[in-house]
Amino acid sequence: MTDRPFASPVCFAHENAAEPLDPQQATDVARWRKAERLRLLAERAALPVATRQSAAQAIAGHLDTLLARRFPNLNGLIISAWWPIKAELDLRFWLASLAPRGATAALPVILQPKAPLAFRPWTPEAAMERGFWNIPVPATGPEITPHITLSPLVGWDSAGFRLGYGGGYFDRTLAAVTPSPIAIGIGLAAAHLPTIFPQPHDIPMDYILCEDGLSPLHA
Ligand SMILES: Nc1nc2c(c(=O)[nH]1)N(C=O)[C@@H](CNc1ccc(C(=O)N[C@@H](CCC(=O)O)C(=O)O)cc1)CN2
Ligand SMILES: Nc1ncnc2c1ncn2[C@@H]1O[C@H](COP(=O)(O)OP(=O)(O)OP(=O)(O)O)[C@@H](O)[C@H]1O
Numbered sequence: 001m002t003d004r005p006f007a008s009p010v011c012f013a014h015e016n017a018a019e020p021l022d023p024q025q026a027t028d029v030a031r032w033r034k035a036e037r038l039r040l041l042a043e044r045a046a047l048p049v050a051t052r053q054s055a056a057q058a059i060a061g062h063l064d065t066l067l068a069r070r071f072p073n074l075n076g077l078i079i080s081a082w083w084p085i086k087a088e089l090d091l092r093f094w095l096a097s098l099a100p101r102g103a104t105a106a107l108p109v110i111l112q113p114k115a116p117l118a119f120r121p122w123t124p125e126a127a128m129e130r131g132f133w134n135i136p137v138p139a140t141g142p143e144i145t146p147h148i149t150l151s152p153l154v155g156w157d158s159a160g161f162r163l164g165y166g167g168g169y170f171d172r173t174l175a176a177v178t179p180s181p182i183a184i185g186i187g188l189a190a191a192h193l194p195t196i197f198p199q200p201h202d203i204p205m206d207y208i209l210c211e212d213g214l215s216p217l218h219a
Pocket of ligand 1: 034088108117133135169
């Protein structure tokens, strides 16, 4: 460690958990994340569909409670989420409930690899096409900026940091969108990790919701 040219001076290492690590540590964290993603994705895929469905139902209730705490009603809000792949929680029924409440549901679109996500409006009637990674995205529609982003969690920690699929898309998006949306991470309680070893690019969620409710930090 002492010979690495870009390492932080040891005496400052305690000041910020997200200070740039030395290159060896950054590589170790990336390798650890890859292994944890695989483990958590396999665990999630092995769950009965009914377990994931009841988790999604519980989370939809928690979302309504959380939003009611912050907003008198949802009128005019743009709320983004995701089209489920790889045994992700399916909240499309909740997204479909937004329009009758005056809010707009949005889904992410990758217009360019390694760039922030764009968002297009979605309703159950929207024409879809296959996008990057084969994820269905709304085929048409204006680019809109969400006030609230819901993002799926492969893993999460109690400080609010998320582990996704390793593309860095949500971090890039949250770093780029102004004004900053309210970021809500959504995942299974079983995907909790003691820490994801946050790196300088990781942006914590404002809230994390799982089937048990709000993560303790924000409850
Ligand atoms: N349903 C859903 N849609 C979503 C997301 C999501 O998490 N879920 N995203 C949330 O952001 C964006 C897509 N995120 C992606 C993240 C990584 C890769 C990807 O190519 N991963 C590489 C590994 C990269 C690495 O480890 O270096 C791969 O699996 O080969 C693709 C898409 C937008 N749409
Ligand atoms: N704001 C950013 N600018 C440039 N690169 C970034 C930014 N945020 C993340 N990255 C890069 O993206 C890569 C993957 O990041 P990370 O492991 O945090 O992905 P993830 O959060 O699991 O993925 P996703 O957000 O797509 O679900 C990292 O190598 C990182 O350097």
